[in-house]
Amino acid sequence: MRQLTFLFILAVINIVSFQNCGQDFAVRSDLNLASFSAGSSCESQLQPAFEASYGSFLSSTCVACHVPGGPGKGAFAQSNPSAAFSAFLLATSDRIDTLAVSSSHASPFTGTQNQTAINTASATWNQAVAACKAGTGGGSEDSGVVTMPKVMDATATNKDITWNLDTEVASGGGGTGGATFTVAVRKVTAAGYTTYFFNTPRLKAGSKPLHIEDIMIKINGQTQTLGTTWIMANADVAANATVSLATSQLFLEYVDSASDTLAISIGVLETR
Numbered sequence: 001m002r003q004l005t006f007l008f009i010l011a012v013i014n015i016v017s018f019q020n021c022g023q024d025f026a027v028r029s030d031l032n033l034a035s036f037s038a039g040s041s042c043e044s045q046l047q048p049a050f051e052a053s054y055g056s057f058l059s060s061t062c063v064a065c066h067v068p069g070g071p072g073k074g075a076f077a078q079s080n081p082s083a084a085f086s087a088f089l090l091a092t093s094d095r096i097d098t099l100a101v102s103s104s105h106a107s108p109f110t111g112t113q114n115q116t117a118i119n120t121a122s123a124t125w126n127q128a129v130a131a132c133k134a135g136t137g138g139g140s141e142d143s144g145v146v147t148m149p150k151v152m153d154a155t156a157t158n159k160d161i162t163w164n165l166d167t168e169v170a171s172g173g174g175g176t177g178g179a180t181f182t183v184a185v186r187k188v189t190a191a192g193y194t195t196y197f198f199n200t201p202r203l204k205a206g207s208k209p210l211h212i213e214d215i216m217i218k219i220n221g222q223t224q225t226l227g228t229t230w231i232m233a234n235a236d237v238a239a240n241a242t243v244s245l246a247t248s249q250l251f252l253e254y255v256d257s258a259s260d261t262l263a264i265s266i267g268v269l270e271t272r
């Protein structure tokens with residue numbers, strides 16, 4: 001059975017290795033928000049929102065394990081707020097919500113006694129995320145684009161896959177003046193696992209200047225929601241110019257097949 005296992009994010013610095021579910025290796029890093037080439041307007045809004053929502057709950061309730069060097073996966077309970085925030089983004093609020101109330105995860109620290117705190121934290125956080133998205137570039141749902149899927153045919157060498165955002169789209173898009181989106185893909189098979197690597201996402205504007213935000217990847221039609229780094233992309237691109245949208249690389253362990261497809265979901269794409 002084909003199954004997604006993990007989506008890991010390899011940023012440029014601060015790489016942390018840790019043990020992962022037994023047999024295979026895993027590498028993760030702190031999300032280095034400063035490494036985004038363009039402004040990261042949500043960063044300034046969301047870190048305080050994290051501190052006002054999950055921050056103190058996690059740093060008091062999960063601190064026995066979720067700190068640097070601790071046994072817990074993801075150091076989101078550490079006292080350094082920006083490092084805790086980065087680890088939180090990687091772990092995702094959904095998984096934190098689930099495990100915080102799970103009596104089988106790390107009782108007595110986790111369990112249903114945390115439900116009220118989690119409900120409050122998640123309401124505050126989700127509201128901040130929604131406000132942040134709405135407040136950056138005025139992007140509505142309508143301005144998003146999903147490209148058509150393309151077979152990756154990945155090899156061990158980086159290979160560019162490019163979509164024309166006027167003609168190679170599954171939803172949204174059109175009228176961009178011939179803009180293209182490109183991402184490099186390669187795959188590495190080691191110790192029985194195949195890992196896809198995605199890097200150097202670029203937007204090349206055509207005849208019209210563009211504004212772009214929130215990039216996610218879709219493998220075989222499934223949005224990879226754990227890939228939080230590129231979602232912070234936010235850039236203005238002058239007509240006929242090319243802008244690099246992220247310096248971090250996404251990687252995904254996958255039981256691959258020759259027909260695996262890649263599509264790009266762009267939250268906001270607007271002409272300026």
Ligand code: HEC
Pocket residue numbers: 058061062063064065066071072073074090091095096097099100105106109110114
């Ligand atoms: C006694 C140690 C311990 C405590 C306390 C603990 N955890 Fe964990 N946690 C672990 C370990 C070990 C792992 C890695 C193995 C696993 O996934 O179960 C983990 C993994 C996780 C993951 C998965 C992270 C990822 O990136 O896959 C989440 C989310 C998580 N814990 C949430 C919490 C939350 C929220 C709390 C506090 C309410 C908490 N844990 C308290 C030990 C702990």
